[in-house]
Amino acid sequence: MSNFHIKHLEEYYQVYRKSVTNPEAFWEEIAEEHFLWRKRWNNVLKWDFSKPEVKWFEGAKLNITENCIDRHLLTRGEKTAILFEPNDPNEKAQHITYNELYKRVNKFANVLKQQGVKKGDRVCIYLPMIPELAISVLACARIGAIHSVVFAGFSATALATRINDSDCRIVITSDGSYRGKKTIDLKSIVDDALTETPNVKNVLVVKRIKSDIHMKTGRDKWLAPLLDEASDICEPEIMDAEDPLFILYTSGSTGKPKGMVHTTAGYMVYTAFSFKNAFQYTENDVYWCTADIGWITGHSYIVYGPLANGATTLMFEGAPTYPDWGRFWEIIQKHKVNQFYTAPTAIRALAKENLDFVEKYDLSSLKVLGTVGEPINEEAWHWYNDNIGKKKCPIIDTWWQTETGGIMISPIPYATPTKPTYATLPFPGIQPALMDENGNEIKENQVNGKLCIKFPWPSMARTIWGNHQRYYDTYFSAFKNNYFTGDGAFRDEVGYYRITGRVDDVIIVSGHNLGTAPIEDAINEHPAVAESAIVGFPHDIKGNALYGYVILKEIGESRNHDNLRKEINQIITEHIGPIAKLDKIQFTKGLPKTRSGKIMRRILRKIAVGEMDNLGDISTLLNPEVVEEIILKRL
Numbered sequence: 001m002s003n004f005h006i007k008h009l010e011e012y013y014q015v016y017r018k019s020v021t022n023p024e025a026f027w028e029e030i031a032e033e034h035f036l037w038r039k040r041w042n043n044v045l046k047w048d049f050s051k052p053e054v055k056w057f058e059g060a061k062l063n064i065t066e067n068c069i070d071r072h073l074l075t076r077g078e079k080t081a082i083l084f085e086p087n088d089p090n091e092k093a094q095h096i097t098y099n100e101l102y103k104r105v106n107k108f109a110n111v112l113k114q115q116g117v118k119k120g121d122r123v124c125i126y127l128p129m130i131p132e133l134a135i136s137v138l139a140c141a142r143i144g145a146i147h148s149v150v151f152a153g154f155s156a157t158a159l160a161t162r163i164n165d166s167d168c169r170i171v172i173t174s175d176g177s178y179r180g181k182k183t184i185d186l187k188s189i190v191d192d193a194l195t196e197t198p199n200v201k202n203v204l205v206v207k208r209i210k211s212d213i214h215m216k217t218g219r220d221k222w223l224a225p226l227l228d229e230a231s232d233i234c235e236p237e238i239m240d241a242e243d244p245l246f247i248l249y250t251s252g253s254t255g256k257p258k259g260m261v262h263t264t265a266g267y268m269v270y271t272a273f274s275f276k277n278a279f280q281y282t283e284n285d286v287y288w289c290t291a292d293i294g295w296i297t298g299h300s301y302i303v304y305g306p307l308a309n310g311a312t313t314l315m316f317e318g319a320p321t322y323p324d325w326g327r328f329w330e331i332i333q334k335h336k337v338n339q340f341y342t343a344p345t346a347i348r349a350l351a352k353e354n355l356d357f358v359e360k361y362d363l364s365s366l367k368v369l370g371t372v373g374e375p376i377n378e379e380a381w382h383w384y385n386d387n388i389g390k391k392k393c394p395i396i397d398t399w400w401q402t403e404t405g406g407i408m409i410s411p412i413p414y415a416t417p418t419k420p421t422y423a424t425l426p427f428p429g430i431q432p433a434l435m436d437e438n439g440n441e442i443k444e445n446q447v448n449g450k451l452c453i454k455f456p457w458p459s460m461a462r463t464i465w466g467n468h469q470r471y472y473d474t475y476f477s478a479f480k481n482n483y484f485t486g487d488g489a490f491r492d493e494v495g496y497y498r499i500t501g502r503v504d505d506v507i508i509v510s511g512h513n514l515g516t517a518p519i520e521d522a523i524n525e526h527p528a529v530a531e532s533a534i535v536g537f538p539h540d541i542k543g544n545a546l547y548g549y550v551i552l553k554e555i556g557e558s559r560n561h562d563n564l565r566k567e568i569n570q571i572i573t574e575h576i577g578p579i580a581k582l583d584k585i586q587f588t589k590g591l592p593k594t595r596s597g598k599i600m601r602r603i604l605r606k607i608a609v610g611e612m613d614n615l616g617d618i619s620t621l622l623n624p625e626v627v628e629e630i631i632l633k634r635l
């Protein structure tokens with residue numbers, strides 16, 4: 001039996017039991033066997049959720065890039081570490097070997113040093129999905145600088161807020177980026193942002209689109225000539241286990257974005273461990289996660305987790321729609337991808353298109369399919385299972401958060417029997433709890449509750465940058481001695497978890513707790529429906545009533561809308577019961593989404609209750625224009 005690579009359900013239960021009976025021994029064994037340490041730890045774990053304070057592997061010394069790169073050189077030097085697939089299908093893919101990655105990271109690290117970056121300094125990275133993004137992340141880690149990657153779809157204002165919050169003095173960006181048919185002038189967004197960031201003195205610019213851009217003398221420098229002159233050897237900075245590795249901002253329901261701080265050793269151990277088990281990666285596999293490195297999914301499961309396992313990790317620069325809706329499937333065929341990890345929102349968008357886009361390609365290399373980011377509805381799950389996995393690939397519905405650093409609840413493929421819409425079982429070392437209205441743990445099965453984690457795990461965030469009090473208030477104040485996730489969950493008769501959505505998405509109708517996800521699932525079963533979102537609005541009798549925003553497929557557009565409304569409520573009645581029927585159904589062309597594809601229910605809720613002048617900041621939305629359409633056609 002191996003703690004690090006679980007292969008049967010039986011083994012899962014054994015490993016799980018061990019991990020909760022003696023967590024310290026469990027993680028110590030994994031840490032000892034699978035990583036390179038410069039000095040051993042004194043304590044495996046010290047914790048106190050009332051502060052909160054959590055320390056894993058205290059006293060240990062290491063560098064995460066030695067674990068992700070150097071130690072693979074002897075056995076995997078010529079293996080592809082990063083497989084880069086450009087936006088333009090006619091541009092050649094790049095196979096960056098571990099040997100080459102070692103040199104490029106070291107050169108980049110030496111450039112950062114030469115620019116005055118020191119251990120503990122914050123470095124803002126604002127780059128598209130090109131190899132330099134992964135390389136600059138690793139270069140920071142090499143010298144002990146704290147990276148703060150900002151997703152390159154964010155606006156100048158959002159970028160400036162993040163730069164100032166963690167006081168980054170240097171920004172790494174590019175002259176532009178390609179996405180589908182568009183080129184985006186990233187550098188001018190940075191220029192705009194930097195009018196509001198007095199402390200940034202230094203901008204390093206990667207050339208990607210070879211455009212003639214404005215370079216501010218004394219501040220902006222092209223990266224290529226600096227890299228050319230830099231040595232390809234850079235001794236790793238030896239870090240303490242609990243030294244910060246990176247900051248990553250996540251937006252809360254209120255207030256400015258929270259800079260979640262992740263530290264070195266625990267994050268490394270857990271992302272490596274969870275990558276191996278969640279994807280069942282074996283040596284010659286090609287693994288592809290479609291997320292952007294600007295999100296936690298990209299940090300943990302494009303960069304650190306895969307590289308710590310010596311894997312080949314594919315990075316895709318482009319969009320799923322370019323040159324057409326077949327691009328994902330074309331890439332899977334071209335690079336014989338074995339594990340594919342994407343978001344339900346992408347699956348739903350792809351499922352709306354003609355199946356010919358899928359059927360043109362040979363997807364037989366696939367072994368594991370993953371989803372992350374939001375609940376996957378039953379219809380999308382089956383579409384993914386039938387058409388992409390051909391019913392032969394387990395689907396791992398992985399639940400986790402920026403704050404958790406790694407996958408928390410997910411099937412282990414080929415071990416855990418899957419169940420559509422269920423994230424199933426906790427990973428070893430993860431101790432979930434469901435809480436009732438009074439803050440007490442519910443021990444029974446077949447119950448709904450608020451999802452907490454009652455024991456620390458190695459990759460949990462340690463604080464919010466510059467605001468430990470907010471960290472406590474947000475996550476540790478609602479349930480004493482528990483980390484509160486903000487999500488609701490249902491636990492079925494065998495102990496499988498189904499994430500029902502953010503707890504603030506729970507709507508109480510006539511005294512019944514209704515999660516938005518199951519209702520949306522039911523609606524999405526209607527053949528004319530592409531996507532939907534439910535919110536509550538006050539109702540004299542029921543307390544709350546339900547307002548549904550529904551996107552129709554083409555076949556729906558031509559049909560009588562009143563009939564469609566009746567049919568949708570009929571489906572809801574069949575799936576959940578008449579209690580969950582919608583009072584209002586508004587058909588719309590789009591739903592307001594965050595840049596990571598999550599529906600912004602907050603905005604929909606405000607519109608449903610008629611608080612249109614008080615929508616808050618909608619500038620960070622992916623598609624702010626849909627808000628106007630929704631307001632105009634409000635019922």
Ligand code: 7RM
Pocket residue numbers: 250296297371372373374375376397398399400401402403423485486487499501502596
């Ligand atoms: C990895 C990531 C976190 C929130 C989380 C949930 C929702 C994520 C699932 C999910 C249902 C899933 N980080 N969420 N995964 N809900 N099933 N498999 O997404 O910080 O950006 O978001 O996303 O509400 O709290 S995140």
